[in-house]
Amino acid sequence: MSKPALLEFAEVSKLFGGLAVITQLSFKVDAGERLALIGPNGAGKSTVFNLISGVYPLSAGRILIEGKDITQMASRRRIYHGVSRSFQNIRLMEHQTAIENIMLGQHPTASSLSDLLTPYRLQRRSPWVEEAKEALARAKLAQYAERPVNTLPYGVRKRIDLLRAVMARPKLLLLDEPAAGLNPVETEELHEQLMAIHDSGITLLVVEHDMHFVDRLCTRVVVINFGEKIAEGTMDEVRRDAKVREAYLGAEVATEASDAS
Ligand SMILES: Nc1ncnc2c1ncn2[C@@H]1O[C@H](COP(=O)(O)OP(=O)(O)O)[C@@H](O)[C@H]1O
Ligand SMILES: [Mg+2]
Structure with missing residues (x-):
């Protein structure tokens, strides 16, 4: 048996007042990765983070850390299982x-x-x-x-x-738009700080609008739109993906997206 993933998001759905915001979403993060979760504004990225850190309960599915089911675990306890986060604000x-x-x-x-x-x-x-x-x-x-x-x-x-x-000292650090609002010098400092954090043995899961930043920092990308996964792979692979291009409606994925939430 191979080692379980550090994080497994398994067929997760989330409804807010009957409205589906996340639908049957599955992805894994392996220990040591620098993974980006990207998608247009309102795609459900912050909601995914809120589900992982336990801010909201799931409507369906499971979340596992190193194979351990934390779906029902209180938010404040998840840090003891290695999950820490920064907030969009x-x-x-x-x-x-x-x-x-x-x-x-x-x-x-x-x-x-x-x-x-x-x-x-x-x-x-x-x-x-x-x-x-x-x-x-x-x-x-x-x-x-x-x-x-x-x-x-x-x-x-x-x-x-x-x-x-x-x-x-988390195993997995969730970063929600860490580069938003930073100038180029601060963005470069952030990049270096995150690489140092990763070198110290912490796995990174990053939501970020700045695609140049994502391209430099992350080794793999998961793309969601309307709460569903539409692509997964290297930055080059997802950039070429027709569904991804359509989701961004011409807002070139290769360049910095102009919208920030
Ligand atoms: N607490 C909430 N109650 C109702 N709707 C919400 C709530 N949080 C997020 N949503 C809705 O879920 C969708 C995804 O939001 P969000 O996860 O913040 O997107 P992203 O971070 O990708 O921009 C949006 O349509 C948003 O309005
Ligand atoms: Mg967000």
Whole structure:
């Protein structure tokens, strides 16, 4: 028997008030992959992430992590099974400092909650603080450690959000439009940060509109439209696919899509 996939999305359907948003969708993510999930606006990409992370219950189908069925598992428990995510809209504790936000991401790895509940200012030498500081330094964010995140530029806040998601040491990291709103320099920094995260052993599943970004980052692409899979393969393969071209209605898949949600 071969090893089960890291993530298996098996014949999943999701209805919102009778409206089918995801229909019998199946795909797998193997450990070590950098997989992109793409599709036109409203195709159901964020919904797929919300189903994987347990924000919504499924209408039908199953979700497995390393062969274990997590379909019924509470959202907050999924992090213990290796699933972490960033959101399409940044979710940080806006008045807390960068390091305090990073430390919030550590909680699934803490053996006792009291370690982390001790106010940051009283535990300057704790291993958690050290780890958070090292992570900030590796991500070239050390200079922002003590700054409340609501005083920081958007691109920096996005990188802090990403670091927070990684601090839980997930097996699978879900990224919903990580490059949206970033300038070219920030986009390049994000690319490097994601490659470093992948090199540290974390599998990436990325939703992204910027096809140039996807092409550079990802080794395989799953394309959905109206909640159904229409193509799967390398970027070159899906780019040539007639169904994909039709779904994007001439909005050249090879170039940056102009719509962002
Ligand atoms: N909570 C919800 N209730 C009702 N409809 C929703 C909800 N979330 C998403 N949808 C609908 O599902 C479809 C897919 O949305 P979404 O997953 O956000 O698409 P994408 O991320 O690919 O742009 C859209 O038509 C959207 O309006
Ligand atoms: Mg979306």
